[in-house]
Amino acid sequence: MKLWATFLQIFQRRREEPDRAVIDVSPYRDSLKRLDEGWQELAKSQDRVASQVRQWALECIRTRDKAPFPSKLPKDHRDVLLSWLDGIYVPEIYSISKAxxxxxxxxxxxxxxxxxxxxxxxxxxxxxxxxxxxxVQVVDPQSERSAGGGPKVKRYR
Structure with missing residues (x-):
């Protein structure tokens, strides 16, 4: 029996596993997930700002005066946005409201x-x-005589 075990040890092929580096990718996946969540949060914030600016422009047109500025603008560029909104002209407000x-x-x-x-x-x-x-004064051409409309009165001489 001992001879047989020695024989097997001599002639048996030993399979050596190649050296492998084990890399744990879970921290990488977690960081990608956090990065993706950060981008989604940034996109939502930018979307809110755009919506607030457009609503501000619509409110300015409705009241024909400067509306109160949006209060929930992000702090990182709030001053620039408020300065920009305070400095734009009426045609620009119209263009923003139409967009x-x-x-x-x-x-x-x-x-x-x-x-x-x-x-x-x-x-x-x-x-x-x-x-x-x-x-612009809206004139009803059917009833306003100065606009060229209104009932035609036949005059007899």
Whole structure:
């Protein structure tokens, strides 16, 4: 029996496992997950800012005056955004209100190619006084004689 065990030891192939490095990737996955969550949180914050700026522009047009500035702007660039909103003119406010939230988001956070037409980029601006155009009088041409309408009266001479 002992001879047989010795024989097996001599002629038996020993399989050597190659050297392998064991790498634990769970911290890497966790950091990617945290990074992804951070990007999602940043995207939500930027989306909220764009929505608030657009709502501010709509409120300015509705009241024909500067509306109160959004109060929940992010602290990291709140001063620049408030300065920009305080310094834009009426046509720019109209352009912002006509744009959708996605366009406003890209105007605020995007590059030069994604800006809203006729609206200055986000930067510190001097405060302006808004001068609204006078509203156009709506005339009913059927009843207003000076507008060329109204009932035609036949005159007899």
């Amino acid at each position: 959708d939230r996605f366009a406003v988001l890209h105007h605020i956070y995007g590059d030069r190619e994604n800006r809203i037409a006729d609206v200055r980029p986000v930067m510190r601006l001097k405060p302006t006084i808004l001068v609204w155009p006078t509203p």
